[in-house]
Amino acid sequence: MFGMIIDExxxxxxxxxLKREMDEILFDFQDERIECIVKxxxxxxxxxxxxxxxxxxxxxxxxRYIPSYLKSKD
Incomplete structure (x- = not known):
């Protein structure tokens, strides 16, 4: 366990x-050219x-960023 002190x-x-990275992954995940193993x-x-x-x-x-596999459990 690590702790970190950061300001606002x-x-x-x-x-x-983190938002930018997650948005990019979500966008790329819709690309059908990407193989299953990469996804x-x-x-x-x-x-x-x-x-x-x-x-x-x-x-x-x-x-907004809850993964779809968690959304489908509701």
């Missing part, structure tokens, strides 16, 4: 970077990024 400006920057790796990366995002982003921001 740094938190916002990390939030922005599996992308999904694993998305899970890690989303876990980090949940720790720093407000709940209303997290709702």
């Amino acid at each position: 400006k740094e938190r916002l920057e990390i939030e922005y970077l 599996n790796a992308m999904e694993e990366r998305y899970k890690i990024l989303f876990a980090l995002f949940k720790r720093i982003a407000p709940a209303n921001e997290c709702m």
